Amino acid sequence: MKRVQFEHSTIPYLFIAPQIAIIAIFFIWPAGQAIHQSFLLEDAFGLSSQFVWFRNYVDTIGDAAWLQAAWFTTIFSALVTFLSLGIALLLAVKANEVIRGASTYKTTLMWAYAIAPPVAGLMGNLMFHPLIGDLYKFFNAIGWDFNHKLDSFDAGFVVVLIAVWKQVSVNFIFFLSGLQGISKAVNEAALMDCKSPTRRFWTITFPLLAPTTFFLMVINITYAFFETFGIIDTTTGGAPGGSTNTLVYKVFQDGFRGADLGGSSAQSVVLMIIVLALTIIQFRFIERKVHY
Amino acid sequence: MATVKLNNIKKVYPNGAEAVCGVSMAIENGEFIVFVGPSGCGKSTMLRMVAGLETITKGDIEIDSKVINNVSPADRDVAMVFQNYALYPHMTVRGNMAYGLKNRGLAKAEINTKVNEAAKMLKIDDYLDRQPNQLSGGQRQRVAMGRAIVREPKVFLFDEPLSNLDAKLRVQMRIEIKRLQRRMGVTSIYVTHDQTEAMTLADRLAVINDGRIEQMGAPIELYNNPKTLFVASFIGAPHINLIPARFENKKLVCGNLKLPGFKNLPEDIELVLGIRPDFLRPDTKGQLEIQVDLVEQHGADNLVYGALKNSSNDTELCFKTTQNTLPDIDSNLKLKFEQKHAMVFNKSTGERLI
Ligand SMILES: Nc1ncnc2c1ncn2[C@@H]1O[C@H](COP(=O)(O)OP(=O)(O)O)[C@@H](O)[C@H]1O
Ligand SMILES: [Mg+2]
Numbered sequence: 001m002k003r004v005q006f007e008h009s010t011i012p013y014l015f016i017a018p019q020i021a022i023i024a025i026f027f028i029w030p031a032g033q034a035i036h037q038s039f040l041l042e043d044a045f046g047l048s049s050q051f052v053w054f055r056n057y058v059d060t061i062g063d064a065a066w067l068q069a070a071w072f073t074t075i076f077s078a079l080v081t082f083l084s085l086g087i088a089l090l091l092a093v094k095a096n097e098v099i100r101g102a103s104t105y106k107t108t109l110m111w112a113y114a115i116a117p118p119v120a121g122l123m124g125n126l127m128f129h130p131l132i133g134d135l136y137k138f139f140n141a142i143g144w145d146f147n148h149k150l151d152s153f154d155a156g157f158v159v160v161l162i163a164v165w166k167q168v169s170v171n172f173i174f175f176l177s178g179l180q181g182i183s184k185a186v187n188e189a190a191l192m193d194c195k196s197p198t199r200r201f202w203t204i205t206f207p208l209l210a211p212t213t214f215f216l217m218v219i220n221i222t223y224a225f226f227e228t229f230g231i232i233d234t235t236t237g238g239a240p241g242g243s244t245n246t247l248v249y250k251v252f253q254d255g256f257r258g259a260d261l262g263g264s265s266a267q268s269v270v271l272m273i274i275v276l277a278l279t280i281i282q283f284r285f286i287e288r289k290v291h292y
Numbered sequence: 293m294a295t296v297k298l299n300n301i302k303k304v305y306p307n308g309a310e311a312v313c314g315v316s317m318a319i320e321n322g323e324f325i326v327f328v329g330p331s332g333c334g335k336s337t338m339l340r341m342v343a344g345l346e347t348i349t350k351g352d353i354e355i356d357s358k359v360i361n362n363v364s365p366a367d368r369d370v371a372m373v374f375q376n377y378a379l380y381p382h383m384t385v386r387g388n389m390a391y392g393l394k395n396r397g398l399a400k401a402e403i404n405t406k407v408n409e410a411a412k413m414l415k416i417d418d419y420l421d422r423q424p425n426q427l428s429g430g431q432r433q434r435v436a437m438g439r440a441i442v443r444e445p446k447v448f449l450f451d452e453p454l455s456n457l458d459a460k461l462r463v464q465m466r467i468e469i470k471r472l473q474r475r476m477g478v479t480s481i482y483v484t485h486d487q488t489e490a491m492t493l494a495d496r497l498a499v500i501n502d503g504r505i506e507q508m509g510a511p512i513e514l515y516n517n518p519k520t521l522f523v524a525s526f527i528g529a530p531h532i533n534l535i536p537a538r539f540e541n542k543k544l545v546c547g548n549l550k551l552p553g554f555k556n557l558p559e560d561i562e563l564v565l566g567i568r569p570d571f572l573r574p575d576t577k578g579q580l581e582i583q584v585d586l587v588e589q590h591g592a593d594n595l596v597y598g599a600l601k602n603s604s605n606d607t608e609l610c611f612k613t614t615q616n617t618l619p620d621i622d623s624n625l626k627l628k629f630e631q632k633h634a635m636v637f638n639k640s641t642g643e644r645l646i
Pocket of ligand 2: 335336337452
């Protein structure tokens with residue numbers, strides 16, 4: 001599409017200047033630092049460093065712990081994205097049917113959104129606490145030998161559950177407004193053309209929500225990758241045995257706890273590349289199927 | 293093709309709004325029925341009850357003598373054309389037209405034949421692979437029609453389908469809809485607030501006011517013989533001339549104006565004299581006199597407007613005349629009407645007295 005060109009003026013640049021400054025200071029500069037660091041090997045006391053080319057990268061990717069974190073991140077992100085989108089969509093469709101209650105649902109579900117990830121993690125901690133946690137007791141009571149401190153599946157279950165619970169609210173709001181953006185007459189036309197509600201949903205509602213879903217997918221994958229850091233840190237802390245380490249959490253652990261700055265920088269650069277690749281794939285292949 | 297029957301249907305919305313207050317009518321096979329009335333009179337609600345998009349609070353609706361109150365919209369075998377077209381934005385024109393057929397389990401080849409046929413009939417066969425947002429308003433309108441036609445339903449429902457089009461296209465589509473309906477012979481209900489559309493399309497017209505039928509009949513019958521003041525003023529363009537009056541000493545009195553020739557009217561109530569602009573003509577022995585203030589030249593005929601003289605309040609009159617009758621502005625002009633063309637209404641109830 002051809003855009004209308006206005007006469008050039010400096011005002012727009014002034015408007016975006018603060019944003020550019022923020023990006024430069026908080027993103028470009030640290031990213032540059034990370035790339036620089038990732039080629040260096042420091043001695044144990046941080047007194048001298050040595051340029052080692054790609055050794056940090058080779059060490060990172062060859063490391064079994066990193067591969068495990070990568071695997072967990074994949075599963076975790078897929079589950080969190082799929083479940084939080086799926087549950088939110090179901091809730092939004094149901095809420096949209098009862099037009100009266102919609103605003104009540106909206107406000108109620110909105111609360112979870114206002115909770116910071118570490119706080120959500122702390123709440124989860126309480127619920128899953130072996131002594132006072134209701135959910136802990138509940139799962140054990142129904143015959144599931146639940147212990148997230150020891151069992152890596154259970155630990156994964158806890159972080160997925162909390163991460164999904166925290167994210168459903170955001171998705172719900174977007175889905176609901178997406179649903180309300182679908183013309184009433186289009187829904188009515190579909191009502192006359194198609195008897196089955198399920199079929200109507202998959203042939204009319206879902207395709208018309210595709211832009212919302214796509215947008216939320218990008219947001220959710222980013223969330224699962226990065227923002228769940230706080231949840232993991234306050235619940236499992238990567239335990240047991242690093243089985244709930246996401247890539248981001250491992251960067252933090254190796255860099256700040258393990259003081260391996262070169263290694264964790266290399267990891268974060270790899271992470272950056274993965275995210276970049278994912279974003280490109282999403283926009284290239286999925287967005288093409290989305291009708292705006 | 294089907295008959296449709298409304299048996300004393302009522303609609304009360306959950307918020308308490310009484311949109312339809314007891315409407316009955318029997319629609320014949322292949323008939324083109326138009327619901328016309330001012331905005332908010334309940335005509336869309338009635339149509340939507342037939343479509344199954346609104347529940348029926350009371351009464352029942354029959355299609356082919358079968359009560360369909362609790363039949364789902366998709367199973368009623370009716371197709372609707374919406375005001376804003378309501379096309380599926382993510383489907384092509386072909387997809388839009390095929391959707392209803394696909395869901396009814398027709399074979400692909402059969403669907404294709406039907407879609408192509410309808411597209412040809414509506415002259416949209418060149419756009420079959422376009423998305424709705426790549427079409428003009430008129431083309432979208434045709435696609436919406438096509439989507440209804442391919443279904444070959446028992447009943448067509450139209451809810452102000454032309455009101456989003458420009459004036460020229462509106463006239464063109466109006467003619468096309470009429471032709472199409474004639475050719476297909478499908479029973480149709482058409483909702484509009486536009487009296488011209490109503491007059492030109494309808495086999496029978498139902499004038500709706502406040503959720504009730506004021507009068508129903510052939511357009512020309514409603515024009516010539518309105519039963520109420522509402523129908524008289526709603527039907528007919530230009531608008532009927534209305535002169536407030538009282539009946540005193542066997543004369544219809546309006547200020548200093550006294551009109552003889554009326555009888556058997558009540559003396560103690562306010563009346564309204566109604567005369568259509570077509571039935572007034574300049575005549576030196578005319579009963580009414582106006583001071584001309586505007587002449588509209590429409591081409592073949594002119595509309596002359598002026599203030600009625602000697603009347604108690606400022607009443608504007610209008611009459612229709614030929615191209616070459618061009619009275620001067622501010623000139624006085626006497627107008628004559630035949631007694632048989634004068635209608636008299638009770639002002640407060642709207643009831644026709646003569
Ligand atoms: N969904 C609704 N809820 C409540 N009142 C409604 C609803 N739809 C229409 N109405 C009311 O019912 C009356 C008739 O509406 P409608 O049938 O749409 O009128 P029309 O099509 O003749 O303009 C109006 O007074 C309108 O305000
Ligand atoms: Mg309407």
